[in-house]
Amino acid sequence: MKCSCGNNPVIIIHKAYCDECFIKYFEREIKKHIKKNKLALKNDKIAVGVSGGKDSLTTAYLLKKYYHDVSAVLIDEGIKGYRPYSKEKAEKYCKEWDIPLHIYSFKEEFGYSLDQLAKKLKINPCSICGVLRRYLLNKKSRELGFDKTATGHNLDDESQAILMNLFANDLQRLSRVGALVGVKEFKNFVVKIKPLRIMSEKEVMTYFLCKGFSTDLRECPYSATAFRLKIRNVLNDYDFKHKGAKINILKFFDKRAEKLKEQARNSSVNVKTCSNCGEHTSGDYCKACTILAKLPEKTN
Ligand code: SF4
Ligand code: ZN
Numbered sequence: 001m002k003c004s005c006g007n008n009p010v011i012i013i014h015k016a017y018c019d020e021c022f023i024k025y026f027e028r029e030i031k032k033h034i035k036k037n038k039l040a041l042k043n044d045k046i047a048v049g050v051s052g053g054k055d056s057l058t059t060a061y062l063l064k065k066y067y068h069d070v071s072a073v074l075i076d077e078g079i080k081g082y083r084p085y086s087k088e089k090a091e092k093y094c095k096e097w098d099i100p101l102h103i104y105s106f107k108e109e110f111g112y113s114l115d116q117l118a119k120k121l122k123i124n125p126c127s128i129c130g131v132l133r134r135y136l137l138n139k140k141s142r143e144l145g146f147d148k149t150a151t152g153h154n155l156d157d158e159s160q161a162i163l164m165n166l167f168a169n170d171l172q173r174l175s176r177v178g179a180l181v182g183v184k185e186f187k188n189f190v191v192k193i194k195p196l197r198i199m200s201e202k203e204v205m206t207y208f209l210c211k212g213f214s215t216d217l218r219e220c221p222y223s224a225t226a227f228r229l230k231i232r233n234v235l236n237d238y239d240f241k242h243k244g245a246k247i248n249i250l251k252f253f254d255k256r257a258e259k260l261k262e263q264a265r266n267s268s269v270n271v272k273t274c275s276n277c278g279e280h281t282s283g284d285y286c287k288a289c290t291i292l293a294k295l296p297e298k299t300n
Contacts, residue, residue, distance in 0.1 A: 052086025055152030076105040078113020135288040175264035
């Protein structure tokens with residue numbers, strides 16, 4: 001099978017693509033997705049949350065290509081044997097693509113690295129990491145004056161998130177999934193966008209390699225403990241046998257997303273201000289403050 005331009009294919013998605021045609025296809029689809037979902041306005045100041053992996057770097061690269069004011073924010077959780085390498089990648093590419101990079105660390109912001117927090121709190125590192133990373137990305141993006149924060153979530157991440165929330169019957173969280181994240185406008189919340197969510201992990205990796213970029217394939221040592229990993233394996237297995245399962249989950253959700261978001265907007269769950277730090281929350285304290293309050297020295 002040849003690409004329609006006559007070259008040998010590097011990937012077969014719906015049809016065969018050579019590297020050049022695949023790059024064009026990928027960029028065209030992402031542009032269409034951004035436009036259709038009104039993810040960003042021409043003059044938006046956008047902060048891309050980068051980790052140094054292929055997804056977030058591709059997001060930064062493409063947004064920089066399409067918009068004037070794009071920066072990157074990297075949250076260094078402090079994960080030994082993992083974060084220093086991916087941080088180095090992020091620094092290298094941001095410099096090469098002329099994207100200003102802002103770095104913040106758990107250690108400086110909260111007093112402890114993730115490795116230390118996991119030991120002290122004795123809870124799953126991913127539960128701490130996700131909450132504190134989202135907290136810092138939103139807070140720092142707002143303080144730096146950004147209109148939007150972009151993340152590198154791909155189709156695999158999105159379909160996993162939809163299934164996980166379905167399994168937990170958590171409609172509030174499910175309503176927060178989507179191309180534009182957040183169902184309520186709140187002064188402390190910077191709107192989140194996910195430009196890559198229609199592309200599978202395999203497609204993003206192919207694009208990254210076709211562009212000649214190199215990534216660090218090292219996995220976070222805590223990833224084996226994540227519940228998401230189980231869902232990922234189940235979904236990969238199913239998608240392998242029944243092609244299109246992931247994109248069908250996304251399409252099924254997207255058709256119903258507006259209604260879900262409308263219901264969530266009208267629900268009794270109100271967005272409030274955390275009594276400790278002033279960030280947004282649905283309770284009296286935000287999730288970050290709730291986690292940090294459990295540190296032994298705070299409970300003594
Ligand atoms: Fe954080 Fe868990 Fe992801 Fe590692 S696997 S970066 S601990 S959320
Ligand atoms: Zn708080």
